[in-house]
Amino acid sequence: MSMIAIDQVSKWYGTFQVLTDCTTHVNKGEVVVVCGPSGSGKSTLIRCVNALEAIQQGTIVVNGMALTDPKTNLSRLRSHVGMVFQNFELFPHMSVTDNLTIGQIKVLGRPPDEAVARGLKMLERVGLKAQAGKYPGALSGGQQQRVAIARALAMDPICMLFDEPTSALDPEMVNEVLDVMVELATEGMTMMCVTHEMGFARKVADRVIFMDQGRIIEDAAKEDFFGTPRSERAQLFLSKILKH
Amino acid sequence: MYEFDFSSIPGALPILGAGLLVTLKLTGVAIVVGIVWGTLLALARLSGNRLLGTMAAGYVNLFRAVPLVMVILWFYLIVPTLLKDWAGLGQGTDIRMASALVAFALFESAYYAEIIRAGVRSVPQGQVNAARALGMTYTQTMRLVVLPQALRNMLPLLLTQAIILFQDTSLVYVIGLADFFGAAYKVGDRDGRLVELLLFAGAVYFVLCFGASLLVRRLQKRIAV
Numbered sequence: 001m002s003m004i005a006i007d008q009v010s011k012w013y014g015t016f017q018v019l020t021d022c023t024t025h026v027n028k029g030e031v032v033v034v035c036g037p038s039g040s041g042k043s044t045l046i047r048c049v050n051a052l053e054a055i056q057q058g059t060i061v062v063n064g065m066a067l068t069d070p071k072t073n074l075s076r077l078r079s080h081v082g083m084v085f086q087n088f089e090l091f092p093h094m095s096v097t098d099n100l101t102i103g104q105i106k107v108l109g110r111p112p113d114e115a116v117a118r119g120l121k122m123l124e125r126v127g128l129k130a131q132a133g134k135y136p137g138a139l140s141g142g143q144q145q146r147v148a149i150a151r152a153l154a155m156d157p158i159c160m161l162f163d164e165p166t167s168a169l170d171p172e173m174v175n176e177v178l179d180v181m182v183e184l185a186t187e188g189m190t191m192m193c194v195t196h197e198m199g200f201a202r203k204v205a206d207r208v209i210f211m212d213q214g215r216i217i218e219d220a221a222k223e224d225f226f227g228t229p230r231s232e233r234a235q236l237f238l239s240k241i242l243k244h
Numbered sequence: 245m246y247e248f249d250f251s252s253i254p255g256a257l258p259i260l261g262a263g264l265l266v267t268l269k270l271t272g273v274a275i276v277v278g279i280v281w282g283t284l285l286a287l288a289r290l291s292g293n294r295l296l297g298t299m300a301a302g303y304v305n306l307f308r309a310v311p312l313v314m315v316i317l318w319f320y321l322i323v324p325t326l327l328k329d330w331a332g333l334g335q336g337t338d339i340r341m342a343s344a345l346v347a348f349a350l351f352e353s354a355y356y357a358e359i360i361r362a363g364v365r366s367v368p369q370g371q372v373n374a375a376r377a378l379g380m381t382y383t384q385t386m387r388l389v390v391l392p393q394a395l396r397n398m399l400p401l402l403l404t405q406a407i408i409l410f411q412d413t414s415l416v417y418v419i420g421l422a423d424f425f426g427a428a429y430k431v432g433d434r435d436g437r438l439v440e441l442l443l444f445a446g447a448v449y450f451v452l453c454f455g456a457s458l459l460v461r462r463l464q465k466r467i468a469v
Contacts, residue, residue, distance in 0.1 A: 052373050079379025089374035093392050102388060103378035155378065 002061070003028045003159050003190045004049055009058035011044065011214075018044050019055070020214045026159070031191045033201040036211035037237060042194045043086075045211070046161050049192065050081045063158055079107045082152030082160040086168050088144040090136035096123065096147055097132045100154050108155065115154075122150035126180050142173030149180055159190035166197055196241060202226060210234040252435040253444055256427075263427025264448075266341070270348055270413045270423065275406050277349035282356030287386070289361055300357070307354035313415050319347035320419040340421040348413065355405055363398030364390060396467055403460045407453050414449075424448070 002025040011019040019041050026032050034042045047053040049060060051067045051074045060067045065077055090099050100119030104110040110118070123129050126146035128139075136144050145165055152160060162181065166174045178200050185191055185204035195201070201208055201222065208225040210218040210233070218225065218234045229235050253260075288300035307315070323343035367390045375385040414425035422430060425445055432441030 047373075050377060052376060075376075075379045075381050077379075078377055081377070083374075083377035085370060085374060085377075087368075087370050089368075089370045091371065091374070091389055091393075093396065103380070106384055106388060107379040151378075 001028070001064070002026060003030075003063060004192060005059075005061040006045070006049070007059045007061075009045070009048065009055050009060060011041075011048065011053065011055045011057075018214050019048070022058070022211075022214075022216050024209055024216055024219050026190060026192055028190055029188045030206045031185045031189075031193070031204050032207045032209060033205040034192065034194045034209045034211060035196060035198075035201070035237070036217075039213075040211040041214040042209075042211045043163050044214075046163050046192060046194050049161055050078045050083055052083075075107070079103070079155055080158050082149075082155060082157030084145070084148050084152055084160065084162045084165045086164040088136070088141070088148045088168070090144055090148055090151070092136050094135075095132070096128075096134055096136065096139070099136065099147060100151050103151065103155050119150070119154045122153045123147070125153070126150045127176075140173060141169045142176045145169065145173075145177045146180055149177070149184075153184075159192070160184065162191065162193040162195065164194050164196075166195065198226075198238075198242060210237065212237075246439070248440055249437060250440050250444070252431065252437050253440070256431040256435075256441075259422075259427050259431055260424065260445075263422050263424040266422060266427075267410070267413050267424040269341075270344060270416065271406065271410045273345050274348035274352045274409055274413075278352035278356040278409075279360075279402070281349070281353035283360050283391075285353060285357035286360040286364060289357070290364055304354045304357050307351050308358075312351055312412055313418055315351050316344060316347045316415055317418060319343040319350075323347075340416070340419050344413075344416045344419065344421055348409070352405075352409055356402070359398050359401045359405060360394070363394035363401075366397045367393045399467065400460055400464045403456070403463070407456050407460075410453060410456075411449060 004026040006022055006024050009019055009022045010017065022041075022045060024032075034046065036042050044053055048055050048067075049062065051060075055068070062077060062081060065072050067074065067077070090096075091102070094102065097116060097119060100123060101112065101115040104115035104118060105112055108115075120129060120132060123132055126149055128143055128146055128150070131139060131143060131147070136147070139147065149165075165181070166177050169177065174197070178197060181191070181193070181200065182204050193200070193205075205222045208218070208220060208222055209216055210225070210229070210231070212233050217231045218229060220229070225234070226238075229238060285300045285304060288296040289304075291297060320340065320343045323346055324339045371389055371393065372385055375389040380388065413423055416423050417426045417429065420426070428441045428445035429438070432438035435441075
C-alpha cells in the first residue's frame with residue numbers, strides 16, 4: 001500500500017496555477033527525491049502532503065487518510081508526519097529540549113519525563129546531546145537543522161517530509177545534515193525529500209521525481225533518471241546542476 | 245518678581261497621594277483590559293473571518309480617529325444612564341470613576357490591538373507552519389508558539405503605550421475626577437499657589453515617566469540579545 005498517494009493534484013494561487021495534475025505514489029520504506037528548477041512547485045507539492053497548503057483538485061491520501069475528507073483530523077495526521085523545513089524553524093523562545101518535547105507533550109499527550117527521555121535519545125542520534133540546554137540561537141545552522149530533524153523524529157513519524165533541508169546552510173554544514181538523512185533512509189524510513197543534493201539522491205533514493213512549471217515531468221527509478229533522463233528539460237536541469 | 249512658596253505642598257500630600265492612586269488605578273485597569281480586549285480584537289482582525297475582521301477594524305479605526313477627551317466626556321454622559329438601567333447601581337457609586345475606567349479601557353484597547361497585531365505579524369509564517377506540522381491546533385499554535393514570540397517583539401511598544409496612557413489619564417479633569425493632576429490643581433487653586441503645585445505635579449510625572457522609559461530601554465537591550 002502507498003504511504004503517500006498523490007493523485008491528479010492541481011493547485012492555484014488565485015488565478016495562477018502552481019500545480020497541474022500531479023500524480024505520484026510513495027510506498028512504505030521508499031525514499032523519493034523531488035527536484036526541479038526553482039518555482040517548479042516542488043516545495044508547494046510537499047507542503048500539500050501534510051495539508052500546510054490546500055489543494056483545489058485531486059486527492060492526497062496519507063497512510064490511508066484522505067486530506068480532502070472533512071472528517072480527517074488534519075492536526076492528528078500532521079502529528080504522525082515529520083516535516084523538516086529549509087529554515088529549520090526551531091522555536092527560538094524555547095531551549096533545545098523544550099523544542100524536542102513540546103509536540104510530544106502538547107500534541108501526543110506524553111508524560112513530560114517520557115517526552116524528555118525520547119527527545120534526548122533523538123538528540124543523541126543526531127549527535128547533539130551536549131546541546132540539550134542551549135537555545136537555538138546559540139547553535140550553527142547545521143546543528144539547528146539536526147535538532148529540527150530530531151524534533152520531527154521524537155514524534156515517532158510514519159514518514160518524513162524534507163523541504164530543501166540543506167538549501168539555507170553554509171556549504172561546510174551540508175554534509176552533517178545529509179549524513180543524518182542517509183542514516184534515516186538506510187534504516188527504512190519512508191522519505192519524500194525536496195533537494196538539489198544529487199549526491200544524496202544517488203546514494204539513497206529509490207526514485208527521483210523531476211518537476212517543472214508545476215508538473216511532474218519525470219518520475220523514474222534512480223538508475224533510469226541519472227542514466228537516461230527521458231525529457232529534455234530534465235537533461236538540461238541535470239547538466240546545469242551537475243556541471244561542477 | 246514672583247516668589248515661589250512651596251509650603252502648601254507638605255500638608256497636601258495625602259490629597260495628592262489619593263490623586264496619584266486614582267491615576268494609577270485608571271492606568272492599571274486600562275492596561276489590563278486594554279491588552280485582553282486588544283488581543284481579541286487583533287486575533288479577530290488576523291482571523292481571516294471577514295465579518296469579525298471588519299467589525300474589529302471598524303472598532304479600532306473609530307477609537308483611533310476621535311480625541312480621547314471626547315471619548316471621556318461621551319462615556320461620562322452615557323455610562324451613568326446605562327449603569328442605572330442595567331446594573332441597578334445605587335447612588336453611592338462614583339460615576340466619574342466608573343465612566344473613566346470604561347472610557348480608558350475601551351480607548352486603549354484600540355491602540356493595543358494594533359500593537360499586538362503588528363507583533364503577531366512579526367512572527368514568521370514558517371513558525372506557524374512548523375507548529376502546525378507538529379500537529380498543533382490553531383489555538384495551541386497561537387498560545388505556545390506565536391504569542392510568546394510576538395509578546396517579546398512588542399513589549400517595548402506596549403510599555404511605551406502604557407507610559408503615554410499614564411500621562412493621558414490627566415485628561416479626566418474634564419469630568420472633575422480628582423486624579424493626581426486634578427488633585428494638584430485643586431490644592432493649588434485653594435491655596436492660591438497654582439504655579440507651585442503644577443510645577444510639582446509636572447516634576448512627579450516627569451520622574452515617573454522618565455524612570456519608566458529608562459527601564460523600557462534597558463529591557464529592550466536585554467531581549468534584543
